[in-house]
Amino acid sequence: MATWNLGRRPCRTLGLLLLVLLSFLVLRRLNWQNVLPRWLWFRQRGLRAAGQHFLLEDSTFWILGGSIHYFRVPREYWMDRLLKLRACGLNTLTTYVPWNLHEPERGKFDFSGNLDLQTFLLMAAEVGLWVILRPGPYICSEMDLGGLPSWLLQDSNMMLRTTYAGFTRAVDLYFDHLMARVVPLQYKHGGPIIAVQVENEYGSYSRDPAYMPYIKKALEDRGIVELLLTSDNKDGLSKGVVDGALATINLQSLGDLQVLNDFILSTQVVQPKMVMEYWTGWFDVWGSRHNIRDSSEVLQTVKALLDAGSSFNLYMFHGGTNFGFMNGATHQGQYQADVTSYDYDAVLTEAGDYTGKFSKLRNFLSSVTAKKPLPRPPDLLPKAAYDPVSFLWYLPLWDALEYLDEPVTSDxxxxxxxxxxxxxxxxxxxxxxxxxxxxxxxxxxxxxxxxxxxxxxxxxxxxxxxxxxxxxxxxxxxxxxxxxxxxxxxxxxxxxxxxxxxxxxxxxxxxxxxxxKFKIYSLEMKKELFPRFHKKWTHVPEVPTLPAFFTGSTTIMMPPSDSFMMLENWEKGVVFVNGRNLGRYWNIGPQKTLYLPGPWLHQGINQLVVFEEKVAGSVVLFSETPHLGRLQYIS
The missing domain is CATH 2.60.120.260 (Galactose-binding domain-like)
Structure with missing residues (x-):
């Protein structure tokens, strides 16, 4: 007969096992999630729908979410923004994952620096936040091509967001690399990810009925085991669903929640209500005004959503910046490009400062989460107005051509x-x-x-x-x-x-x-371009030849702080500080200042380069406060 070898003292070993079991039962009785470190939890069931409510394990759970995009925030400020999200009374972070930034060339992946997704998610866990991950592959997010890489368009027959083989092959390779990084960070593996979104707003596109099932299977086949969600606005809600994923809605006003109510009734399946995006503001386009939403309206809508039994996610809690050329555009009758700032009139400003929305939401949510006092909000980060920078040196584009990569020749x-x-x-x-x-x-x-x-x-x-x-x-x-x-x-x-x-x-x-017989020069404005201009700069003449690159410098004696750049008397172009692309400026507005993060500066000499297309100024000014243009209230 088989026997267990319990060692020389079987009674003591059995007693130890019984003690462990008893301790487990006691901790469970005492709400052991609050006693043990999160990584020691016994995680089996995760977030799930149970009738009209969400359950996390066996406890009713309300998703009080806020969106922050790591790729729009300097890495040095990730922790600051996450602490502020937690201090507002929110318990869940949501973030998109931009495929075009993570795979800039086919098969070449970048998850480093400001694209270190894993570190960002682990920071969220450290702060005490859960995570809803929105990996796409399409994310919209007012990003160039909705976050899809442009090299997909090399295929003249490409059909984006379908089961076209050229698209699914690329998605499969991307998901292979992305999911290997996020699967270990799921709740059931001890991480903060409690839910994963299947694509994004596909109901507004709805081009291929096989596409959403394909994306869902692609996630599951690579190890995604948490709750799956879809996310659509009121017009696309019924067309964007997929079996096995909970439908959620994106909305601007409370009235749109009725669309989700009607959908739930039509399916005759009782489910929790979730607003994946409640738009706290809106994005801006060049030539228009800066969109804002009243803070009292935002507070009243959040209260009403909870009263209606709905979880919610604030889009955006903190918008950040479309650094470089990442901004997208709209083309509904007229082409309009999005501005560099993604301030969004969110709960935090572009530079992470508190707004009236933050204080009102924190006061309200502190009563919703009354069992525990909210963490103290972090102090504001200092701002600086540096000395003006004069631009005495420049290089006309025509003279710079010889320092670019060899041009492409083509008939x-x-x-x-x-x-x-x-x-x-x-x-x-x-x-x-x-x-x-x-x-x-x-x-x-x-x-x-x-x-x-x-x-x-x-x-x-x-x-x-x-x-x-x-x-x-x-x-x-x-x-x-x-x-x-x-x-x-x-x-x-x-x-x-x-x-x-x-x-x-x-x-x-x-x-x-x-x-x-064309020569085609690529002007991607990458960081490695500007060292090639060393010793090639010439004095700016009274009437400069344009387009041109202009350079100047500022010396900072103290540890650098955030600032805002003003390009008065310049018309349109791009600004670089220490080789980093801050984004576009354009005198048609609404945006009048560019956000300059302090971590991108250093004590000592800092180089500025401006690429101006049409009309050059002679100086760049700095301010402690932003100017995002004339206001336009969103009704």
Whole structure:
């Protein structure tokens, strides 16, 4: 007969086992989740729907969420923003995962620095927050191409967000790498992730009935075991669901919650109500105004959502910044690019400062979570108004061309995505310069995305854009260089996106005859570009040749603080500080200042570079406060 070898003292061993069992039962009786460290919990059931309520293990759970996007916040400030989310009375962090930033080239992945998703999620756990992960692959988020990588568009037959083989192959490879990083951080594995979203707002797209089941299976096959959710606005709610995932709604006003109520009744399945996105503000576009929402309205809506028995997530709790060229665009009759700031009139400002929404929500949520006092809000981070920076040195674009990478030569214009650069992955962001020779004046015809300045040699002769596809060439002396500087201002992030290729689309014709033999320079404005200009700068003349790069410096003696840059008397371009791309500026507004994070500065000399397209100023000013433009209330 088989026997257990319990050692020399079986009674003592059995007694120890009984003591462990008894301790477990006592801790469970005493709400042991509050006694043991989180990583020691016995996690079996996770977050789940039980009738009209969520349960976390065996306890009723309300999702009080807030959105922060790690990729829009300097890594050095992640902890500050998470502590503020917790201090507001929220218990759950939600974040998107941007595929285009994590896989900038096919098969080349980046989860480092400001893209270190795992560290961000572990910080959330350290603060005491749960996590709802929204991995896409499409995320919208007012990002270029909704977070999808532009190299997908190299395939002329590409059908984004469908089960088209070219798309699913790319998603599978991306999910292989992403899920290997997040699966160990799930609740049932001891981590903070309690739920995962299946795609994003697919009901508004609804192009392929097999797509959502494919994404759900792709998540599950790679080890996602937590509660699955879908997320749609009122118009797409019924079309975006998939079996086995809880439907949630995105809304701007409380009245839209009735759409979710009606959907639940129509399915005859009792489920918890969840607002995945309650829009605390709204994003801004160039040429419009700064959108805001009244703090009292936000508070009243949050109260009403809880009274209606609904969990919620504040989108955004903290918006942050579209650093670099990550911003998206809309094109509903008219193309409009999103501004650099993603302040969103959120609960925290772009720089992480408190707003009236924060104080009102904290006061209210402190009564909702009355069992435990809320953590003390962190102190505000200091701001500084540095001395103005004068720009005495510059380099015209035409002189800078020899320091760029070798141009692509092609008989015909190529769109940015199909340029044979970046290991065959094309150009994702920035500008491209198309150059060829002409010998006669006349009418130039071309389709550009999104805006193209036309030059004969170095003289500007007109602009091509969505509404203007012709430019008159007034004069040509012998062989002249025709140059078209095209800017990608941001790919559309919502709606049909298959046609979002940038640069020159199709032929360039002069007097209806197609031009050939192009040189195409890629101007991605990457950090490694500016050291090439060392010792090439020249003094700024009284009338500078534009477009051009301008450089100046500021010396900071104290530990650096956040600041806001003002480019008065400049027209349109991009700003770089110590090689980092702060984003675009444009005098049409609404945004008048660019957020400059203190961690991107250092004690000593800091280099500033401005790429200006049309009209250059001579100085950049700094302020302790932002100016995001004239206000427009969202009703």
């Amino acid at each position: 015909w214009p190529l769109n940015m995505e199909n340029l044979p650069i970046n290991n065959g992955n094309g150009q994702a962001f920035g500008y491209a310069l198309y150059e060829t020779s002409i010998t006669a004046p006349g009418t130039l015809q071309a389709h550009v995305r999104d805006c193209g300045q036309v030059f004969v040699d170095s003289m500007s002769v007109g602009v091509l854009d969505y509404d203007h596809t012709e430019v008159h060439i007034p004069f040509v002396q012998g062989y002249s260089k025709l140059r078209i500087l095209v800017e990608n201002r941001g790919r559309v992030n919502y709606g049909p996106m298959d046609g979002q290729r940038k640069g020159i689309i199709g032929n360039v014709s002069l007097n209806h005859s197609p031009l050939k």
